[in-house]
Amino acid sequence: MRGAHGNLGKHVVVNHLVTNPPQNRLLSLRSELARLGVDGFIVPRGDEYLGEYVPPSGERLAWLTGFTGSAGLAIVLADRAAVFTDGRYVTQLAQQADPALWEHCHITEQPPAAWLKEHAAGRRIGYDPWLHPQAALARLAASGVTLVPLASNPIDAVWADRPGAPAAAAEPWPEELAGRSAAEKREAIAKDLRDAGEDAVVLADAHSVAWLLNMRGGDLGHTPIALAFALLRNDASTTVFMDPAKAGPALREALGNAVSIEPRAALPAALAALRGRKVRVDPELTPAWFATTLQEAGAEVSKGTDPVRMPRACKTGAEQDGARAAHRRDARAMIRFLHWFAVEAPKGGLTELAVGERLLAFRQAEDRFRAESFPAITGAGEHGAIIHYRATEATDRAVRPDESFLIDSGAQYLDGTTDITRTLWTGPGMPPAELRTRYTLVLRGMVALATTRFPEGVAGPHLDAIARRPLWEAGLDYDHGTGHGIGAFLSVHEGPAAFSRNAANIPLQEGMILSDEPGFYLPGAYGIRIENLLLVRPDPRVPGPKRWLGFETLTLVPFERALIDTAALTPAEHGWIDAYHARILAEIGPGLDGAAADWLRAACAPL
Structure with a gap:
């Protein structure tokens, strides 16, 4: 893999x-x-x-x-x-x-x-x-x-020189990391089909196929999936449509006899065999070809949601534990990187690409690392204002002293997926007051969402404005959602829940992992974004008959002290940041030594 x-x-x-x-x-x-x-x-x-x-x-x-x-x-x-x-x-x-x-x-x-x-x-x-x-x-x-x-x-x-289709091997993902066997998952989804009076479901989202079968692969550079379609029947038998050469003996043994693997060319015949049957197709996530082909074959197309999507989003206990472990490893790598950056950036001589390569090297030293979860966004100065900037050989520029630097990055570990953004100050001088003011507004919004408790039934669009309020009060905003779902050693962007005014009205549920990443961008000058990942957990502090939920912060990396205007924080915000930094020092500090440990103690001292 x-x-x-x-x-x-x-x-x-x-x-x-x-x-x-x-x-x-x-x-x-x-x-x-x-x-x-x-x-x-x-x-x-x-x-x-x-x-x-x-x-x-x-x-x-x-x-x-x-x-x-x-x-x-x-x-x-x-x-x-x-x-x-x-x-x-x-x-x-x-x-x-x-x-x-x-x-x-x-x-x-x-x-x-x-x-x-x-x-x-x-x-x-x-x-x-x-x-x-x-x-x-x-x-x-x-x-x-x-x-x-x-x-x-x-x-x-x-397209004369179009590349060929990917052909990486597909592999089983350990059941101890998944928390449920593939057979249990197939039976649970098959029961949903039986309860709905449906005979089968088309799974066109390769992430759903990966989750259902505890299968991972290397067909994409940063997402560990094997590109495949699947047909799951209401007796839990399943046909996977991908190149059979991708499936080695270990995967076939793990899948068992109830799961067959056929080439994609077998799809038309498999759908034709469903004549007279009721087949679920998600109209938002499935190519139109499937519904058309089923209808022409005489099957009844039942429009419904992908039945795997919600179970996949609500992480099992094992997946939650894996996420915590992955974030602890990622925190060590990030803190070693931040210490290195704090020493080297004020000198000049770095470039955007070199910074990203150095962070990757720190992550590669961590156990269970497999890949970046997306190419790192390393934006110096005005490049940070390009929300999804990607440094190339043509755009790569020097990282100068006394400017802001935005780094948005993540990793794929065998037991979890990470995504973190920090906005840094290169030094050695003090940042301008405007930058500190706006950074602090973004930080306050991130903290506001992370500390929100809410009744069961509340959805991501209901909470998006909480992270924006400090910026809105200053007449500022950002042109992207506040957060997205995260997979379990799957895609760094996972539905169906999100913090966004344009997101679907999907209630947040226990076990979901979402990002919390407000920002502010001044084109031609700088960009600010701060991102932590949050795990939805029950909140027992609220008494009463209704169930309440809140968030556990998974990301354990300190904020940029030079950019925090402590006078602009409320006592509650000040206290939360100090407690967060103390937690980082307690949980991550023992795994560090030398100059990096010294740097972390200074970075996590009370504001």
């Missing part, structure tokens, strides 16, 4: 800009669309597994537009084209997609359906039915266009 340099698998977006300029790629696609008899084509970011992260063979949006953000969509017409993304990536989009070729659109302020209605109403717009869920197509169809499913993807026809 562990590849070179600790990566789960190679995941490189190849730069084709030199050998095949953007205008040539767009012209080639338009010629192919004309040949197919359609007036346009929709290019989503995701591949057929509809995940946030895709292998190089699925990077169609990046190949066509140059935009490499993890959220986006493009629409190509004969006479114009547009790329859409959210607030995290608007600056990156402006830098990567040629404005002479592409209109740049904020996906919430100018949704794709509205753009289609304005520029393509009445036209025939093609789409790949493997790359869009039914729900997304329904939203696009409301624009007044005629959506035309295409038998093959026209980008694949013009």
Whole structure:
């Protein structure tokens, strides 16, 4: 499962800009669309597994537009084209997609359906039915266009050097880390199907397949999954659709006789065999191809949620223990890194890429490390204001003395997934008052959410504003959600719960792990984000008949003392930060020695 340099698998977006300029790629696609008899084509970011992260063979949006953000969509017409993304990536989009070729659109302020209605109403717009869920197509169809499913993807026809599909081995994930056997999980989901009067469910989310079968893999660079579909029947028998060569003897033995592995080419026949049966399909998470194929086969399609998604989000006791252990190891690596940074940054001579490489080296020294959970975001000064900035050889710049530095990073350990952001001050001088004021507002918002207790039934959108309130009181805000779910040695971004005004109204439940990461960004100057991970736990402090919940903070890394304006903290905030730092010193300090231990004692001293 562990590849070179600790990566789960190679995941490189190849730069084709030199050998095949953007205008040539767009012209080639338009010629192919004309040949197919359609007036346009929709290019989503995701591949057929509809995940946030895709292998190089699925990077169609990046190949066509140059935009490499993890959220986006493009629409190509004969006479114009547009790329859409959210607030995290608007600056990156402006830098990567040629404005002479592409209109740049904020996906919430100018949704794709509205753009289609304005520029393509009445036209025939093609789409790949493997790359869009039914729900997304329904939203696009409301624009007044005629959506035309295409038998093959026209980008694949013009992408001459498209990489091959990933073929990493799939492996069993130990039951002692999962907390439940795969057989128990399959039976529990099968019972849900029986109770709903359904015969089977299509699992198109590879993360659901991984969780259900206690299976992990190396098909993606930072997410330990084997890309696969599955068909689970109400007798708990399951067919996995992936290259059988990926499954070695250890996995086959772990899965048992009730789980078969078939190549993806066997999918049409398997769905055809469900004629007359009632099959659940999640319209938000399943490629439209599945529902169409089932209906054509004479099966009854039952629209419903992926039955694995919620159990996967509510971590077992073993998964919670694994998360705690992973965060303790990650804290040691981060603290060693922060000590190193505190010594080296004031001298100058560092670069953004070098800082990220140094942090990776500290993590690689920790037991059970497998890979980064995403490529580290290392933004110096004004680069920190680019919410999902990614340093490259072209953008890498020196880390200068007396400036802010934002580092957002995480790791995949065999027993847990981490994600942490800290905003640092390089020194040796004192930071400006404005930066300290705004950092403290962000910190106060992070603490406010971490210390919130709430009655059962409250959802992420209900709590998002708590983290924003200190900023709102100062007339400030940030253009991204406050937090996302985290997997258990799975994706660093996991649904269905999130802290965001745009998130689904999914009540928080015991065992969920979510990030708490408010921020503030001043374009061209600096960015501030502070992120801890929170575990949802029962809160016994509130008496009464209703069940109350709260959060356990998993992340154990001190904040940047130089940026905290202690005079702006309330007594409760001051007390929480001091208690948090004392906990870090008590839990992580004994695992450190020498100069790093000395640094931690100073970093965790009472404010």
